[in-house]
Amino acid sequence: MTISMKVLFVLISLLLFSCSLRTEKSKDKVTTLQQAKLIKTESNKQVEKHDSWEERQDSLRNVLLESKSNAILKSDFFQEFYIRNLVKQVNDKIEFKLPFDLHSFDCGAPDCYSTNLSFEIPVKTPVEFPKQIICQFLEKGCVEKETAIQVKFELVENLPTYVNYYSKTAKSNLILIGDKKNSSIYYFVDVEPNSIKVDLINDILSEYDEENPNSIVPYRSWKMLTNEYENFLENK
Structure with a gap:
């Protein structure tokens, strides 16, 4: 084989490899779009079957x-957080990203600023929350x-349906209630x-x-309070 023929062979091989990569990337993109389209289609079918909003x-x-595909996060405790895109598994960790954007009871829309807490726990079966967590605290907006x-x-x-953490430094409680559709988070x-x-939260809220400046008002999250699941169709 002459040198020119060898060069031509190498160029053709590189061209074929490049085309193959573009094809695979294209397939991945098509698959993602198909999945998104399928979920929207199925959700529309489901909606058409029912008359009531509930x-x-x-x-x-x-x-x-x-x-959703993660069996651990589909379990009772994490289920609602998983649906609302507040929790995900990364390698051997479960990551929580909690945006507390409701700081009072006088509105139903997110405030212009947010108190975000994020932390992680080890993946274990059954679920086990550690005795101590380090939260990344970000206030922005x-x-x-x-x-x-x-x-x-x-x-x-x-307990199996909730955890309550306290920070002496921040003088604050972080509470996660994981009970399928009855899940909540409070700060x-x-x-x-x-x-x-x-067990005192219902009394505190009621x-x-x-008018009382000493009333206790927990921070809450719009993502956990909204009853409209359409908000979570795009970001699975």
């Missing part, structure tokens, strides 16, 4: 849950200056140790008085 939302939730710090929390309550600030218990 039935439609239940159907949309089922479609979203069926589209319409604030004079963004705040980014690390906050240590200690586990003070732990209580400026509270003393042992003053916030999960006794809230906006």
Whole structure:
């Protein structure tokens, strides 16, 4: 084989390899688009079957849950967080990213600023929350200056359907209630140790008085409070 023929052979091989890569990337893109289209199509079919708003939302939730692939995160505790894109598994860790963008009871839309807490726990079966977590704390939005710090929390309550962490440094409680559709998250600030218990939350919320400056108002998340599952169809 002459040198010119060898060069031509190498060029043809590179061209074929490049075409193959572009084809694979194209296939991946098509697959992703097909999956997104399928979920939308299935959700529309489900919606058409029901008359009431509640039935439609239940159907949309089922479609979203069926589209998820992680068996651990589809378990009872994580299920609603998983549907609402607040939790994901990365290697051997479960990552939580919690945007607390409701800081009062006077609105149903997110505030112009958000208090974001993120942390991770090891993947275990059954689920086991550690006695201590380190949260990445970020306050951003319409604030004079963004705040980014690390906050240590200690586990003070732990049952199959909820966990309650307290930070002595931040004087705050982070509470996660994982009970399928009845799941919730709360972040209580400026509270003393042992003053916030999960079984007291309903009383705290029902006794809230906006005229009382000492009333306890937990931070909450719009993503956890909205009842419209259409909001989570795009970002599976």
